[in-house]
Amino acid sequence: MRQTMEKAAIWTGHLARLALWSAGTGLVLMTVxxxxxVVWRYILNDSIxxxxxxxxxxxxWFIFLGAAVGIREGYHLSFDVLLYMLPLRAKLVLYSISDIAVTAFGIGMIWFGWQLAARTAGNVLPSLGISGAFDFAPLVAGGILIVLFSIERVLRRAAGLPTARFGEDPEAA
Known part of the structure; x- marks a missing residue:
């Protein structure tokens, strides 16, 4: 299992890097x-x-892609005060419970995002001329990545491999 997870981690690492670059590109594009x-409205007295x-x-897109990468890298929100006082094995169990809860949240994002997209698919966004379902595509895509990355973290931990979270190296126990 360890060798399989090491190969899977390479693949998901490339996927995370692609998501992060896409999120960064989206942030720059949105800024532009x-x-x-602003230029068109206040300088040219027109509007796009x-x-x-x-x-x-x-x-x-950049919020949900960035959040998924943050989960893979172990930067998602958590309350770690108790964990500083626990032995490593207990920490690993609690980290896994946390990752399972995050997986459930990701499944909810996929499920409800898909329902929202289905309900708005017939609507056309007037200024863009595309289906309203596109508004909810980032929710579904981000949910898929969150589920994938959370499951990867649990499986890596089960295989005895370190995850990206600081101080979570099972081989140190």
Missing amino acids: LIAAQ IWTEPASVMIMG
Whole structure:
């Protein structure tokens, strides 16, 4: 299992890097669109009608992609005060419980995001001319990555491999 998880970690690492670069590119693109809107509105006294909804949609992508990568790298929110006083084995169990809870949250993101997308698929976003379902695509994609990365963390821990979280090296026990 250890060798399989090491290979899987390489694949998910590439996926995380792609998601992070996409999120960073989206952040830059959103900034450019907002800057263009400001220039057009206040300097050229005109308006580009599609920049605001496009920026909001791009923001959804970089938020959810960045959050998924943060979960893979162990930067998601947690309350670690108790963990500083526990032995390593207990920490690993609690980390796994946390990752399972995050997996459940990711499944909820996929499930409810998909329902929202299905309900808005017939609507057309007026300024972009695309289906309203595209507004919820980042929620579903981010949920898929969160589930994948959380399961990877649990399986890596079960295989005795370190995860990205500081102080969580099972081989040190």
